[in-house]
Amino acid sequence: MDQSEQSAPPAQTVPVQATPVPKGAVPAQKGTVTQRAIEQIKAMIGEGLLEPGQRLPTERDLATQLGISRSSMREAIRALTVLGVLEARHGSGIYVTQLEAGDLLETFGVVADLSRGPRLVELLEVRRVLESTATALAAARITPDQLADVEKHLAAMNATDDPEEILSHDLAFHRAIALAAGNDTMAAILEGLSSRTFRARVWRGYQEEGAFERTRREHARIHRALVARDPEAARAAAAAHVGEVEDWLRGQLEG
Amino acid sequence: MDQSEQSAPPAQTVPVQATPVPKGAVPAQKGTVTQRAIEQIKAMIGEGLLEPGQRLPTERDLATQLGISRSSMREAIRALTVLGVLEARHGSGIYVTQLEAGDLLETFGVVADLSRGPRLVELLEVRRVLESTATALAAARITPDQLADVEKHLAAMNATDDPEEILSHDLAFHRAIALAAGNDTMAAILEGLSSRTFRARVWRGYQEEGAFERTRREHARIHRALVARDPEAARAAAAAHVGEVEDWLRGQLEG
DNA sequence: CGGCCGTAGTGGTCGGACCACATCTCTGGC
DNA sequence: GCCAGAGATGTGGTCCGACCACTACGGCCG
Numbered sequence: 135m136d137q138s139e140q141s142a143p144p145a146q147t148v149p150v151q152a153t154p155v156p157k158g159a160v161p162a163q164k165g166t167v168t169q170r171a172i173e174q175i176k177a178m179i180g181e182g183l184l185e186p187g188q189r190l191p192t193e194r195d196l197a198t199q200l201g202i203s204r205s206s207m208r209e210a211i212r213a214l215t216v217l218g219v220l221e222a223r224h225g226s227g228i229y230v231t232q233l234e235a236g237d238l239l240e241t242f243g244v245v246a247d248l249s250r251g252p253r254l255v256e257l258l259e260v261r262r263v264l265e266s267t268a269t270a271l272a273a274a275r276i277t278p279d280q281l282a283d284v285e286k287h288l289a290a291m292n293a294t295d296d297p298e299e300i301l302s303h304d305l306a307f308h309r310a311i312a313l314a315a316g317n318d319t320m321a322a323i324l325e326g327l328s329s330r331t332f333r334a335r336v337w338r339g340y341q342e343e344g345a346f347e348r349t350r351r352e353h354a355r356i357h358r359a360l361v362a363r364d365p366e367a368a369r370a371a372a373a374a375h376v377g378e379v380e381d382w383l384r385g386q387l388e389g
Numbered sequence: 390m391d392q393s394e395q396s397a398p399p400a401q402t403v404p405v406q407a408t409p410v411p412k413g414a415v416p417a418q419k420g421t422v423t424q425r426a427i428e429q430i431k432a433m434i435g436e437g438l439l440e441p442g443q444r445l446p447t448e449r450d451l452a453t454q455l456g457i458s459r460s461s462m463r464e465a466i467r468a469l470t471v472l473g474v475l476e477a478r479h480g481s482g483i484y485v486t487q488l489e490a491g492d493l494l495e496t497f498g499v500v501a502d503l504s505r506g507p508r509l510v511e512l513l514e515v516r517r518v519l520e521s522t523a524t525a526l527a528a529a530r531i532t533p534d535q536l537a538d539v540e541k542h543l544a545a546m547n548a549t550d551d552p553e554e555i556l557s558h559d560l561a562f563h564r565a566i567a568l569a570a571g572n573d574t575m576a577a578i579l580e581g582l583s584s585r586t587f588r589a590r591v592w593r594g595y596q597e598e599g600a601f602e603r604t605r606r607e608h609a610r611i612h613r614a615l616v617a618r619d620p621e622a623a624r625a626a627a628a629a630h631v632g633e634v635e636d637w638l639r640g641q642l643e644g
Numbered sequence: 645c646g647g648c649c650g651t652a653g654t655g656g657t658c659g660g661a662c663c664a665c666a667t668c669t670c671t672g673g674c
Numbered sequence: 675g676c677c678a679g680a681g682a683t684g685t686g687g688t689c690c691g692a693c694c695a696c697t698a699c700g701g702c703c704g
Contacts, residue, residue: 166687168467180502180586192654203689205460208656209467212423216468217499224655225697235508238500244472245493247435249574253490256574260519263575267518319504319511320518331435421656447685458658463687479686480665 167202171210190228235322242326255384261327262376264320269372270365271315280314288357292350301337340382422457426465445483490577497581510639516582517631519575524627525620526570535569543612556592595637
């Protein structure tokens with residue numbers, strides 16, 4: 135193709151340069167073509183040229199506009215898709231996501247899934263900090279409806295012995311609290327830090343040591359603090375709750 | 390449709406594909422081919438089949454192994470590349486990153502860059518929580534060397550009036566503190582929350598209101614707390630520091 | 645009028661070709 | 675004998691064109 139801009143030795147051929155790049159002055163060839171396309175689309179969104187939910191031109195058109203091949207453009211789109219910025223609907227088109235916390239922070243789960251060893255402890259440390267804050271905020275702001283939701287999962291968790299179901303309601307319990315805290319971004323991060331595979335990996339060993347009962351007690355304490363609308367008690371209870379797992383895991387790593 | 394005539398090969402309708410994968414036990418056709426490839430590679434890493442730093446087979450081989458085209462495989466690789474899981478070196482090969490916090494949390498900056506309005510406040514709220522904790526931890530753990538590094542940036546920041554340079558050292562100041570806290574994951578998240586474009590966007594307006602002097606005072610207070618090895622003071626100072634910006638931004642949004 | 649169905653348009657996949665870069669190998673001069 | 679340079683090899687990067695799978699729209703028929 136015409137991407138052979140600096141052909142030095144065999145200085146002929148040169149079929150049709152054409153170069154659809156009007157802006158002379160330093161083409162600024164930085165990084166790969168695909169990388170540039172990613173940045174450009176991101177910039178378009180950043181500058182407000184592309185609104186959330188809006189549909190983009192077709193892959194073919196986009197590729198033409200940026201002067202690259204469809205293949206490269208597809209890679210760029212794929213990249214932005216996994217980042218939660220774009221959404222491709224087969225047969226329909228490519229759309230900008232709502233760019234909400236949940237969309238963009240979904241990739242956070244990957245971190246949790248691929249981390250192991252010491253980093254798991256670090257992640258739990260981050261979770262402890264955020265979870266305790268979120269629980270404290272929830273204690274101050276939670277509405278009756280939201281509290282009912284929390285209690286629903288608390289009850290369901292205590293009503294079964296199936297580990298899988300317990301884990302499921304455990305996650306929902308904390309998720310409901312995080313949502314009640316009123317900071318969607320924080321909730322989304324916590325969601326990632328509690329991703330299913332992450333919890334499952336740690337939980338497997340943790341609950342083998344009869345931690346069920348303790349978990350229930352800790353959850354009950356968190357719940358009491360929410361009912362009492364006592365942020366400080368809620369913060370302490372949540373911190374202790376996560377701290378328990380944290381300590382256990384830390385002990386596991388040391389042997 | 391854009392393509393009309395066929396190449397006129399007689400016998401057709403017979404899928405020349407033949408699918409190199411025997412239809413043995415349920416192909417499990419979930420999602421797109423590329424998406425599956427992404428999951429499979431992720432799983433390989435998760436299961437330890439691929440160690441950090443290790444080199445992967447070539448794109449062509451990988452594509453063959455998973456029974457997909459090179460194009461699709463490339464999209465999968467590109468996706469994992471932007472997620473910080475893989476690293477492609479032109480002419481050399483594809484490698485698994487060290488899977489360190491910095492590698493995986495780089496995408497966090499995208500969130501900050503693409504967020505606006507109320508979500509910016511939420512992000513600052515998260516930053517306040519983490520930054521104050523990190524600063525408190527640093528007060529208890531910082532080494533003389535690390536403290537010297539912090540002081541270097543503090544001095545450099547006070548020695549200039551160039552906004553660009555101030556911002557630069559401001560970031561480095563907080564980065565050094567976060568590193569001293571001893572939790573790389575937390576530091577990486579804070580790094581993302583303070584990404585250059587994010588700070589620049591908020592800073593632009595903030596420092597127009599003569600916030601320079603206040604910022605310097607707040608930094609000095611944080612520094613004093615570090616020197617005094619007083620975690621509680623450090624926590625308070627950091628929280629107040631971020632809180633200032635947070636309040637200002639909140640006020641901006643309300644009009 | 646409404647549901648069915650065809651069709652145009654879109655993303656998804658494929659295969660092949662070539663280019664740019666990194667690395668190793670082999671050569672030839674010193 | 676040694677090492678620099680030229681070449682060969684292999685890898686990711688880019689491009690093209692064809693075709694498949696799905697969706698959405700609109701006209702046709704009952």
